[in-house]
Amino acid sequence: MQTIQSDSYPIFFENSIQELVKFVERGNYSRLFILTDENTGEFCLPAIQTALAHLDKTDIIEVNAGEESKNIDFCVGIWKMLIDFGADRKALMINVGGGVITDMGGFVASTYKRGIDFVQVPTTLSAQVDASVGGKTGVDLDGVKNIIGTFTQPKAVFMDVDFLKTLPPRQILSGLAEMLKHGLIVDSAYWDDLKNSDLTLPSVELVHRSVEIKNEVVIEDPHEKGIRKALNLGHTIGHAVETYSLMNDDNHLTHGEAIAIGMICEAWLANKKTGLPDADLQEITDVLSSLYPHYQLKEETFDILLQHMQNDKKNENGNINCTLLTRIGQYSIDNVCTPAEICDSLRYYAAL
Amino acid sequence: MQTIQSDSYPIFFENSIQELVKFVERGNYSRLFILTDENTGEFCLPAIQTALAHLDKTDIIEVNAGEESKNIDFCVGIWKMLIDFGADRKALMINVGGGVITDMGGFVASTYKRGIDFVQVPTTLSAQVDASVGGKTGVDLDGVKNIIGTFTQPKAVFMDVDFLKTLPPRQILSGLAEMLKHGLIVDSAYWDDLKNSDLTLPSVELVHRSVEIKNEVVIEDPHEKGIRKALNLGHTIGHAVETYSLMNDDNHLTHGEAIAIGMICEAWLANKKTGLPDADLQEITDVLSSLYPHYQLKEETFDILLQHMQNDKKNENGNINCTLLTRIGQYSIDNVCTPAEICDSLRYYAAL
Numbered sequence: 016m017q018t019i020q021s022d023s024y025p026i027f028f029e030n031s032i033q034e035l036v037k038f039v040e041r042g043n044y045s046r047l048f049i050l051t052d053e054n055t056g057e058f059c060l061p062a063i064q065t066a067l068a069h070l071d072k073t074d075i076i077e078v079n080a081g082e083e084s085k086n087i088d089f090c091v092g093i094w095k096m097l098i099d100f101g102a103d104r105k106a107l108m109i110n111v112g113g114g115v116i117t118d119m120g121g122f123v124a125s126t127y128k129r130g131i132d133f134v135q136v137p138t139t140l141s142a143q144v145d146a147s148v149g150g151k152t153g154v155d156l157d158g159v160k161n162i163i164g165t166f167t168q169p170k171a172v173f174m175d176v177d178f179l180k181t182l183p184p185r186q187i188l189s190g191l192a193e194m195l196k197h198g199l200i201v202d203s204a205y206w207d208d209l210k211n212s213d214l215t216l217p218s219v220e221l222v223h224r225s226v227e228i229k230n231e232v233v234i235e236d237p238h239e240k241g242i243r244k245a246l247n248l249g250h251t252i253g254h255a256v257e258t259y260s261l262m263n264d265d266n267h268l269t270h271g272e273a274i275a276i277g278m279i280c281e282a283w284l285a286n287k288k289t290g291l292p293d294a295d296l297q298e299i300t301d302v303l304s305s306l307y308p309h310y311q312l313k314e315e316t317f318d319i320l321l322q323h324m325q326n327d328k329k330n331e332n333g334n335i336n337c338t339l340l341t342r343i344g345q346y347s348i349d350n351v352c353t354p355a356e357i358c359d360s361l362r363y364y365a366a367l
Numbered sequence: 368m369q370t371i372q373s374d375s376y377p378i379f380f381e382n383s384i385q386e387l388v389k390f391v392e393r394g395n396y397s398r399l400f401i402l403t404d405e406n407t408g409e410f411c412l413p414a415i416q417t418a419l420a421h422l423d424k425t426d427i428i429e430v431n432a433g434e435e436s437k438n439i440d441f442c443v444g445i446w447k448m449l450i451d452f453g454a455d456r457k458a459l460m461i462n463v464g465g466g467v468i469t470d471m472g473g474f475v476a477s478t479y480k481r482g483i484d485f486v487q488v489p490t491t492l493s494a495q496v497d498a499s500v501g502g503k504t505g506v507d508l509d510g511v512k513n514i515i516g517t518f519t520q521p522k523a524v525f526m527d528v529d530f531l532k533t534l535p536p537r538q539i540l541s542g543l544a545e546m547l548k549h550g551l552i553v554d555s556a557y558w559d560d561l562k563n564s565d566l567t568l569p570s571v572e573l574v575h576r577s578v579e580i581k582n583e584v585v586i587e588d589p590h591e592k593g594i595r596k597a598l599n600l601g602h603t604i605g606h607a608v609e610t611y612s613l614m615n616d617d618n619h620l621t622h623g624e625a626i627a628i629g630m631i632c633e634a635w636l637a638n639k640k641t642g643l644p645d646a647d648l649q650e651i652t653d654v655l656s657s658l659y660p661h662y663q664l665k666e667e668t669f670d671i672l673l674q675h676m677q678n679d680k681k682n683e684n685g686n687i688n689c690t691l692l693t694r695i696g697q698y699s700i701d702n703v704c705t706p707a708e709i710c711d712s713l714r715y716y717a718a719l
Contacts, residue, residue, distance in 0.1 A: 045683060087443055094514070095509055098678065101677065103682060104683060105683050105684070126515050126517055129503065129513075129517055129518050153481065157447055159450055161481075162446070162480060164481045166482065331456060
């Protein structure tokens with residue numbers, strides 16, 4: 016599978032651990048710091064450690080798994096460890112894990128001593144198809160997702176569908192939501208491919224196409240001024256539902272489950288506002304409803320959800336902006352939706 | 368006095384409050400957040416508030432004055448206030464104060480929602496001649512100065528020597544150390560001008576020349592790979608002394624006082640290692656000793672000072688690097704100094 020060249024760095028899909036070793040050997044790094052969590056530590060990490068052992072300059076920094084770790088307190092902990100380890104500007108951070116690790120590790124590296132090099136080794140499907148491209152780093156604060164962060168590119172990304180074999184099905188489904196989104200916004204043939212595939216473990220070809228789509232969009236618009244907003248499909252409403260669930264549910268929604276809800280609601284809005292055909296709305300609703308479990312959205316939570324949307328960094332001047340489809344494979348950005356319209360779309364989902 | 372064009376933004380020296388108002392009116396900002404401390408709040412702030420009052424979209428965020436405020440906890444406080452105020456990506460931060468405010472405000476702005484616009488209104492001499500140019504933002508962690516930060520340029524800098532009139536003489540002297548440094552590294556005529564001037568309140572011409580020198584150096588080397596290291600003169604040893612004093616003295620050294628000590632020690636090293644003539648060493652020692660009070664450097668603290676130097680983000684692979692003069696007005700970068708040499712230079716200062 017071909018290496019994809021992003022903005023300024025390569026994304027490897029095969030022989031990733033060997034490629035990582037080659038990269039590290041070429042770079043004149045003073046030390047290597049692997050940031051990981053206890054889940055990844057168990058599976059992927061040993062292979063990487065073994066492959067880097069001959070260099071004898073690797074330290075491991077492990078944090079708790081889960082979105083709860085993605086905050087400034089953990090960043091402070093990691094920064095302090097880097098200070099204690101004597102990490103200088105020629106140190107390299109290797110972020111091995113899901114989106115929490117790659118987003119937070121990228122942020123820590125981009126701000127330690129005003130920026131050290133980092134590479135990403137995404138080990139979940141979401142991190143592979145979403146977090147690995149685009150240069151977004153960040154952590155949550157006060158329950159607001161990714162509110163603190165930078166735009167900083169990694170020096171390379173190393174992924175492998177083999178990393179996904181030990182993942183629980185629910186985590187695969189979470190990443191799949193981003194892949195379905197990539198089809199919906201720009202490639203109806205890819206959407207059809209996905210619909211008709213066995214999605215319990217997506218093929219390297221499907222993952223590759225998803226990264227390719229995201230990369231094309233991001234390269235055209237690195238700072239999210241225009242077409243990159245296409246990637247926000249499902250995220251205006253989805254992020255709010257995710258934030259709510261994270262704060263209120265014991266067994267909270269995954270990112271992908273929340274985005275799938277967002278895509279259904281926003282398909283309903285698109286049908287009302289940007290001419291998405293009835294058949295497309297029905298198809299999107301059917302495909303997503305069959306893949307993802309239904310979540311109970313209660314009327315009395317709508318106000319809180321609207322508040323989260325207004326706090327979203329995607330929105331300006333208090334308006335709620337949505338990326339909406341005009342048909343499957345075509346989008347329209349910056350559609351201001353009123354609170355009443357948003358609530359109606361939530362009711363559409365709730366009544367399914 | 369002419370406006371200096373830095374990398375991507377203008378630096379104003381006259382009519383600065385009017386220029387700030389013009390800038391803000393042109394920019395289509397959703398809200399304005401003035402970050403300031405209680406000292407600046409008393410003097411400069413009222414004039415700025417009055418000048419911006421007609422726009423009716425300004426909020427004030429005030430932090431405690433002093434280096435002790437320049438840490439992640441205060442950043443978290445400011446980020447949370449921005450969230451609470453509903454600041455979106457079109458908000459502008461106006462940092463009004465000394466280096467603590469401009470460095471920390473720059474960092475907060477450069478990481479809030481992955482970066483919002485900010486401008487600097489430096490109200491101390493140090494901030495005018497040092498912090499206003501170069502795009503360095505940052506805060507301290509665990510007593511390590513500026514260890515967390517980014518390289519991000521402000522959209523404009525507005526300064527005025529009138530802002531300095533209410534400053535205590537010790538603060539003027541602190542900024543003066545950076546101006547003397549600018550002369551020492553690249554402009555012996557400017558060094559002579561400074562020596563022969565009344566320095567209780569430096570003229571706008573002297574401030575302007577200092578900003579011009581720093582700007583030329585920084586534009587040539589924005590990411591501190593080569594000649595920008597010239598600006599580290601006095602800082603390898605000076606930063607360590609400053610960190611020590613900050614952690615141990617009730618009435619701790621100012622940044623400039625510490626840098627002056629560093630410049631004397633490093634002049635001694637230059638005399639030993641890079642051929643700085645005896646007469647130049649004597650002149651530097653005399654001028655700096657006459658301007659700055661003597662500080663007691665005790666032999667038993669040398670180990671701690673060396674440790675701070677090894678932690679300094681300027682240093683790599685455990686070596687201590689100094690920028691050293693070859694004569695007044697000429698420098699040489701990346702001179703590795705041994706711990707023994709550093710200790711001897713500290714003894715030279717201690718025996719003055």
